[in-house]
Amino acid sequence: DTEVTQTPKHLVMGMTNKKSLKCEQHMGHRAMYWYKQKAKKPPELMFVYSYEKLSINESVPSRFSPECPNSSLLNLHLHALQPEDSALYLCASSQREQGAGQETQYFGPGTRLLVL
Amino acid sequence: LAKTTQPISMDSYEGQEVNITCSHNNIATNDYITWYQQFPSQGPRFIIQGYKTKVTNEVASLFIPADRKSSTLSLPRVSLSDTAVYYCLALSGGYNKLIFGAGTRLAVHP
Numbered sequence: 001d002t003e004v005t006q007t008p009k010h011l012v013m014g015m016t017n018k019k020s021l022k023c024e025q026h027m028g029h030r031a032m033y034w035y036k037q038k039a040k041k042p043p044e045l046m047f048v049y050s051y052e053k054l055s056i057n058e059s060v061p062s063r064f065s066p067e068c069p070n071s072s073l074l075n076l077h078l079h080a081l082q083p084e085d086s087a088l089y090l091c092a093s094s095q096r097e098q099g100a101g102q103e104t105q106y107f108g109p110g111t112r113l114l115v116l
Numbered sequence: 117l118a119k120t121t122q123p124i125s126m127d128s129y130e131g132q133e134v135n136i137t138c139s140h141n142n143i144a145t146n147d148y149i150t151w152y153q154q155f156p157s158q159g160p161r162f163i164i165q166g167y168k169t170k171v172t173n174e175v176a177s178l179f180i181p182a183d184r185k186s187s188t189l190s191l192p193r194v195s196l197s198d199t200a201v202y203y204c205l206a207l208s209g210g211y212n213k214l215i216f217g218a219g220t221r222l223a224v225h226p
Contacts, residue, residue, distance in 0.1 A: 004159070033214075042203065042216030043160065056213065090159045103207070104150075105214060107159025 003027075004108035006091050012114045015081060021111045023074040023091030031055075032074040033105065034066060035090040043090055049074060050096070081115045088112050120204045125221040134191045136220050138204030141185050147206040149180055149187045154201045154219070163202075164189070191222075199224045 004025045013019050023032065031050050035043040048056035049068040063085075065077040074091055092105040121139040128134045140149070148167055152160035164171055166178040166187070177190040191198055201219040 042219055043214075045213060045215070048213070088157065092159065104162045104165070105160075107161065110157065110159055112157065 004091055004093055004106050006089075006108035006111050008111055009109070010112045010114075012116065013078065013081065014116055015083070017081075018077070018079045020078065021076040021089055021091075021113075023076075023093075023108055024072055025093040025106070026072055027093065027106065028071075028095075029093035029106070030071060030096050031094045031103075032068060033092040033094075034074070034076050035092065035107075037088040037090055037110070039087075047076075078113075081113075083115050086113055086115045120206055120217045122202075122204050122217060122220045124218060125223070127223050127225065128194055129225050130195055131193050134194050134198070134222060134224075136189045136191075136202055136204075136222070137186060138189070139186050140204070140206045143184050143206050147184075149178065149184075150205045150207050151176070151178065151189050152203045152205070152216075154203065155199075160203060160216075165207075194222075194224045196224050196226065198222065 007022045011019060033048050034046040036046055037043040045058050046060045047066045052068045052071055063080045067075040067077060088110040090110045091108040094103045094105045148165055150165040151163045153163050154160040164173055164176050164178045166180050168180050168184060171178045179188045189202060199222060201221050203216050203219040205214060
């Protein structure tokens with residue numbers, strides 16, 4: 001099973017709402033990632049978790065709050081977002097974070113977020 | 117992390133071979149060249165990876181010359197379903213941080 005699943009597929013939220021994006025993998029991977037992708041732009045790294053600990057935070061605003069409850073799950077909690085945060089949010093996982101440049105990241109289908 | 121440069125877009129026709137070249141002049145000794153494919157509204161998908169010479173799998177071939185300053189992704193006999201964005205990345209050993217460039221938008225026509 002080389003699948004990363006993400007829920008929900010689509011999400012519409014107001015600027016005062018609190019919502020969460022969920023990501024799950026059962027490949028035994030110990031590194032998980034959140035990316036943000038705007039239309040016709042490449043994915044941009046937001047966070048990296050390695051062995052359930054936050055390893056990289058790419059200076060993401062605090063209205064995005066990641067959480068890794070266990071090695072298979074990754075959440076992204078959203079609060080007080082702005083319309084410019086509307087984007088496709090992608091989750092990915094890999095066997096490990098550190099190591100040779102041969103690590104392959106497996107991406108989920110993404111959550112399409114619209115902030116009104 | 118080595119910066120990569122690719123053509124912004126390419127057009128092809130069904131059944132043709134497509135070659136997408138990526139330039140990575142400042143590639144480091146322990147960098148691997150990796151290609152991802154992304155369809156609209158989907159996450160990127162790993163296609164192929166190599167260090168030097170030629171690598172082939174069931175989807176594509178990757179050619180890397182001896183100086184490793186460029187690489188070429190070759191897609192044999194493309195079909196309409198190969199229409200996608202293709203990203204070239206140079207991944208450093210010991211650091212698994214994907215920095216995507218602009219990618220190449222490949223459009224395959226009937």
